[in-house]
Amino acid sequence: MKPPRPPARIGTALPAPADVISADLLDGWLLHTAALRSGAACSLLPGQVLMLPGRGSGGAEASFAHGVANTAGVSTVTALEDRRIRRELLKSYEIPAPESAAFSVRRGYEAALAYAESAGWPVRLKPVVGEAGIEVISDVRGPEEFAAAFEYFQTAPTRRSNFTSSSYSFTQIFMPRGRTGLAKPGYEVMVEPQIPGTKLRMLTVDGEVVSALHRGGGETRYTDVLAEIDSSVVDLARRVAGLFPDLLCVSLEVLVANPAQPLDAQQHQVLEVSERPWLHVQYQVSAQTAERIAGRILRAVDSTAGEATHPIDVDFHWEGLADAEHELPVLQRAAAAAQVHCSAEIGDDLGGSLRGRLRGSADAIALLTELAVAGRLLEDPVMWAETTPR
Amino acid sequence: MRLSLPQLRRPQWLRVQHAEAIAYRVPMNLSAEHTRRTVAPLNYVISLTAVTADGREVTGLGEAQPRVGQTGDRHDRSWALLDGALKDLVGWSLDLADPLASIRRRTEVLESAAGADELDVAFRCRATVMGIETALLDCAAKASGVTLADLLGRRRISGVPPAPAALREADPEALESYFGRRAKRQRGPVRVICDGDAPSDLLKLEEVLYAWGRESARTGGQTLWVSFRRQLQADEARGVIDALAKWRSEGLAPGRIILQNPVVREETVALQRYADDATAEVLTGLDIRIMARQSGPHGTAELLQQGAGVLRTLHLRPGQAGGLLRSLEQAEQFLAQNPAGHILISQFPGASKITRMAHRDLAVAMPGVQHLTGAADVERRFLLSSRESRLRRSPALRLGMGLRLRYEALVARAQARIFHSSSEIAASGPSANEYSDVNYIAPIGSYAVRGHILEREALAYGLNTVRYNKSAFAATDGAHPLVHFRASRWPLSGVVASSVARNKEATRLLLQRHDCPVPQGRTFPGGAHEKALTYADRIGYPVVLKPAEGTMGTGVTPNIQTRSELSALLRQLDSGTHGSQPFIVEKHVRGNDYRIMVIGDEVFAAVERIPASVVGDGVQTIGQLMIQKNMERQRNSHLGQLRVKFNASAKYMLSKTPYSITSVPPAGERVTLAPTNNLTQGGDSVEILEDLHPSIKEASVRATRAVPGMRYCGVDFLLEDHTKPLEEQDAAIVELNAMAALPVAEYPMYGTPRRISERFMRETIQSYGLTARHQRAERLNLSLQVVGRVRDVGYRRWLARHATSFGLSGWVRAAGENEIHVQASGPTEAVSALVVLAVLGPPKAIPEFVRTEHITQAPPDGFLTPDLEDLEAEDEALGDSTEPGMFDDGADAGASGTDVLEEDTA
Incomplete structure (x- = not known):
């Protein structure tokens, strides 16, 4: 029996405290990083809500929650999260499910x-x-x-x-x-x-399969098989994605003997479907590919997003702290450890805010911000973190 | 004889001033192992308040246990009779010189009003008549200063012993230990339950007798009492008697044996004759008494006639006989024929103390009563009545039955109510809205309404649907992928909107940036009490305390005036279910509470929420007013089951006033019963969109647009006056609700209903480019495919009953091991409600989903069940049947597990 484990702690390439991130926060972090690299002003709220003013279609705001684009309807994701409904849905569209x-x-x-x-x-x-x-x-x-x-x-x-x-x-x-x-x-x-088979994870963005990772029998690691998967496998992913037209990304886990072979010749089942990209698996195979996919996701929402060079130079404003005076040195120490240059001061103390300037790599700054809002950097969680390129 | 203290003077008459009846479902333990019932029965409690000639006020109580098939009662008929009877009683005078005669005359009038038919040859609605009679007797006794037993004509000083509890042990070891525990001196009968299967019954009896004999010195002077659950054939019963006679002559059986219900009633007398013959030959003396099943007045009269001189024991159930006085008459008639006869008095299961007390006093007044059965099946915590007086509590001193009604027990339970009074009661304020679909919605329950109304609109606009449970369904036009819905979640609001709205602090900061009025406040991590208290000092009292991620208004305490109050509440918060979680302290904004519902750029509906409250009328107590309020709420499809309750909050609010639940507030005075305005906690909703000031509308729309992707929002706005401009008042947006319950707009208690679900569906159709009707259909003709565990669980019968009570035409039939097909045709409201019922199913069913499609085939006349030949088998599976529609509260509808998954604020 494989006992349940907490969401994996993924090692980033950054110095502590930015050296580890929980798998369920990774998508949001990668999107945030991509947004900062594109030069966007970012607002981060609890629940990994990322708002990019002016970056959506027609100059509206682009936004994400946990890396899931806001086009995703609340009822669609709810249906996906109920495995009973998901099972009936796949069955009714003749997609094999356990x-x-x-x-x-x-x-x-x-x-x-x-x-x-x-x-x-x-x-x-x-x-x-x-x-x-x-x-x-x-x-x-x-x-x-x-x-x-x-x-x-x-x-x-x-x-x-x-x-x-x-x-x-x-x-x-x-x-x-x-x-x-x-x-x-x-x-x-x-x-x-359970039926016999090996795990294949795929991710579609805008209906296109952008990631395919396979873990063979007895292996512990995934390998990238995007180039090798059979067209019927690609078709399957597209069909599943097509059931949810309002989801920009659809990640799925398929049980199959051999993803390079046509599906009609082998038993296969769609085990899981999610609106979240769950890039942590891809990240562990190739961090670069994962970051590239995050950029792709961003550009699907904000077609103007480019890639800025590292490092970035931004103003920040963190609000909603209970005791800003106490938190200031904590922030300064954390930034220094993560090799981010930080100059900060207390904003309005009754409102509990810190403001200042950060210079460093986009991923480190994004991660510090994510950890701050998730309540894992300072003593209290930050309620609103605004990052504006200078 | 009489035991009561003699009274110096007795008033000549009493006159009834108020007459009240409340129907309630008896709280019983339905999961007890030996219980086979699945639905708790309904009782009526009747209260008559009268004034005596010397100006004293007395209130008499009675209770009816209407049981279809046994008392000739049927809800609609009995309730109508009760209503008429109580109306006529108001202003009526009872002559206290000869109260029994006066009451007898009155009940005769009721008996003829009740009418008779083939089944109930004597008269129908017997339990109802008994309830009224008991209340009159109680009144008379109280007015005359005597106990009820004395009024009826007491015959003995002490009470009657209760019937023994049944012996449930089966195997020899258990029996041994049972008899070992039973005191050697205990003389009461040993009561055994037999199933009506002769061989196994005899085996059981033999085992019991052996075990009993071993433990007791002798079984000679004792009694064996055998109750049969099912009847034997006459020859089998004779075989049992032969066996008992044989055992008696072997010294195994005791000298007295009672056989209860061994055969059908018609065979009783013949069997008693056989038993007498058989026992005549037993030298050691044996007396076997055959006790027939209790029956109505006609059945009992027949029995007495046939059994004159033969029958030696009679089982009377006053509710079935038609009242206490009628029971006394039957007892006297029986004893005239059989002076040595014994009587057992019993009541129906689910009897409250009122019924039990009436029976207790009857037993003391009735000749020949040997036993009286109690009712141990009602939940102990349910106290319908309490002693009227501590001083007068002994059986000798109490007046009447010595009970007064506890309205606390009925507030949440009352299903229907009648109230007639001689006083003029002015109506207070506008009357609540009535909704034509309330009878269709009642069986699906108040939570399911939220998911139901969207599907109703989807179907009305020609879409087909798949429903997974009472909250979630998907709609399709056949060409596009399924579009999903769950309660008030729809695909046009994005995940970000939902996430932001959930975090109150983030919402506040966002609204501030968009110049929306918000209360000054801050979120604190769990346990940060000192910081919170300091902050409160800074912003100034009064303040509000709420959990940062609480829902449905729970845990919110407004208007906290002092530091010590806040400190105490903070400690309480820590120990509550939310535990040490983040919380918010903010400035208390004066104002009334409004839920303003925005779709896109438009305010579609606006409702003021008023905390649960009652308005006095100078006549009724707060308890009565609460029940009256709940009855009014029952007419509301959404709020019907979300009652005003007499819970800790209500008690707390009352404690701040000079009133208690028995106080009579003056006419026009409003008494608030809840600290929050939540509709689910009994609050009222008043729709006010027409009068809403444009500046408030504008601010609500601006707040909604501030949240990305929030296409629908329920804005919680505190306003002093919704007709005045925003700048001229203290106002604040307290919360944004991404999943605000739609029924709040569709079913307001007062004001104009707004069909927001229709708007939702039309927007969805437009956004997704679905092919749909242009106009909403008022009638639907649908085919349903129900898949899941729906065979052999009484499903078809259950669904057909509901469909028939809704007035639909169509049919239901089996279509495979796990499938049932249905055609349903009729008004849109009714047919769409049936779809929700289809996914709920009766208690033992587990439907997995229901696929619904529009069809063109004409339905048959009426609602048919073409493949149900064996209706008995289906009824067996259902247990007790109740009539759907009458007092249906969704209690008998099953629910698939993951239905109530999240907050849904109302």
Whole structure:
């Protein structure tokens, strides 16, 4: 059984405290970096909301949340996050998806076990509602492992250390029932019998496949196979993306024996579909490619975005701090450690803000800003971080 | 005899001033292992307030347990009878010189008003008649200064022993330990439940007797009581009697045996004769009494006639017999024929203390009563009544039944209410809106309305849909990919909008940048109490405290006046469900609370939200006014089940006034019962778009446009006066809601409803270029494909009942192991509501999705179930049947798990 793990900590090439970023924050960071490199003024808000005034079509504002363009409708992403709905959707468009059944975490254990046993081991367990790929427990073999896996989901999501969700996602179902810490009634787990195959991750931007990564049987690392995948595989990705015309990016995880071979000759299943690019996998194969894709995503929204040279020179204004005086030296130390030149002063103290100038690489400045707003740089989270090119 | 203290003077008469009835669902433990019912039954509690000749006020209580098939009651019929009866009672005088005769005359009038039919030959609505009768008796007893038992004619001093609890142990070891625990001296009967399967019943009895015999010194003077769940054939029953006689002669069985319901009623007398013959031959003496099932007045009369001189035990259930006085008559008739006879009095399951007390007093007044069954199945915490007086609490001293009604217990539970009064009650303010779809919406529940109305519009505009659960569905024109919706989430608002709106601090900073009025405030990390208190000192009190990511108004405390109050609330916040989470302290802005709903560049609807409150009328208590308010709210498709409650908030608000739940506020005075304006907490919505000042509209639109991609927004605006310009008042935008509930605009309590869901759908159709109708259809003709666990769970029957009660034509039939097909045709509101019902299903069903398409085939007349021959099997699966539409509150509709996933502010 593969136990669940927290979102991976991805190593950046930067000095501490900018040396590591959590996988679920990476997309937003790469977009932010691309935006700064393009010379855009950026405003970052909690939930990785990135606003670029004047950079959208017709001079409107371009914006992203976790690297997801604002064209994505709230109801579309919600449908994707509900695996039951996603399963029915794929099925109705004749796209192969795993057979599965959903069970109440509080009362469905017996039925779930019976299903697993009749479907055959190994099986996979995942939350019915949640981000693609998060907290999937796979290779569950036998009743004992099943019991342990099932029990894992009984704690409410917000109390599980491996849990993460997007800032536009559901909230209530993830919160605990009262003070028990248990998942609410209505929280369900999906059981999927596993078929043999290897994992293929693809990403489409504007319907075009821009990334294809494959992890062969027994391997731990992904390799770039964009040049090798069969056209039927590309077709599959496009078809899935076509189901969600308002999503700029669609990332999918496909189970297939050999992605270089036509799909009609082999068993294949679409395991996960997400509106988020999840570039962390690509980043670990080739950071450069990931950054390039981020630039592509940016340009899909802002066709004028170019690539500035490093380093950048910007003014910054960080608002919403509870105690700006206390935070100022913390910022200065962090900037220095990350090799970013920083001159800062306290803005209006009642409003709790810091302002000043930063000079350094775009990715380091973006990362410091992301960490600040995520509450992982200073003692308190920053509520609004504005970065303006000088 | 009588035990009550003698009264110096007794008034000559009493006159009824107010008459009230409240229907409520009995809170029962439906998940108890041995329970087979799936729906709790309904009771009516009746309260009559009268004034005596010497100016005293007394209130008499009664309770009706209407049970279809046994008491001849049916909700619509009984409720109408009750309404007429109570109206006629107001102003009526009861002669206290001979109260029983006076009351008897009155009930006779009711009996003839109730009418009779084939099934209920004597008279219908017997439980209702009993409820009224009990209330009258209680009134008379209280006015006369005696207990109810004395009024009825007390025959014994102490109460009647309760019937023994059934022995549930099955295997020999458990039986041994049961009898081991039972005190050797205990003389009460041992009661065993048998299933009506002769061989296994005999086996069980034998085991019980062996175990009993081993533990007790002798079973001689004791009684065995056998209750049969299902009836035996006559010859099987005779076999049981033979076996018992044999065991008695072997010394195994006790000398007295009661067999309850062993055979159908018609066979009872013959079986008793057989038993007497069989026991005559047993030397050690054996008395077997056959007790027939309780029945209505006609059934009992027949039984008494057939069994004259033979029958030695009678089971009376006053609710079924038609009242306390009728029961007394039947008892007297029975004992005249059988002076040594025994009587068992029982009540229906789900009896509150009012019913139990009435039975207790009846038992004391009735001759020959040996046992009285209690009701242990009602939730203990449910206290419908309480003692009227602490001093007069013994059975000898209490007046009437000594109970008074606790309205607290009924506020949230009342399903219907009747109130007639001799006083003039002026209507306070405008009457609430009535909605034509309220009966279609009630069964789907208040949460599902949010998702339902968008699908209704999609279907009305000719789109086909797929519904996944009560919140989520997708629509298509067949040419474009499915467009998704969930509650008030739609594809035209972007993820950024949702994310920004959720973070109140980010929203505030954004609005400030766009020159929108916002309250001065700041977010603090969890636990930062000192910083927060310092900040509050700086901005000045009063302040508001709220969780930074709270929803639905929970945890929000406005108008905090002092540092110590804030400090206490901060500590409370830490220990609440939100735990040590970020919170906001901001300046309290004076003003009324408005939800202004913006679509694109236009304010589409504006609603003022008023905290849950009641307005006095000088006659009714606050408890009564709350129930009246909830009844008014029931007419609202959205707010119907979101009742005004008597919870901790209400108690807190009342504590700040001179009133309690039993106070009568003066006419016109408004009493506020909640600290927040939330509609889901019982608040009222008043639609005011026409009067909204343009400057306020402009600010609302500007606020919405400030958030990227927010095509729809519910702006929470605090305003002193919505008709005046913004500059001339204290005003602030408190919150932006990306997923504001649409029903707030469509179903306001007062004012003009606005069909915002239609606007949503038209915009979606336009944005996606979908092929759709130009105009909204008022009628729909749809085919539904329901997939999931929908076979052998009573689904077709359940759906057909709802479709019929909605007045739809069409049919429902099975179409495979996991599939059911439906055609439904009728008004748009009704047919679209059925689609939501289809995805909910009855309790045991688990539908996975419902695919809906427009069709042209003409439907049949009425709603048919062509493949349901075996209706009994379906009914069996359903358990107790209730009539849909009447008092339906979505309680019996199932729900697929992941339906309520997130906040949806209203």
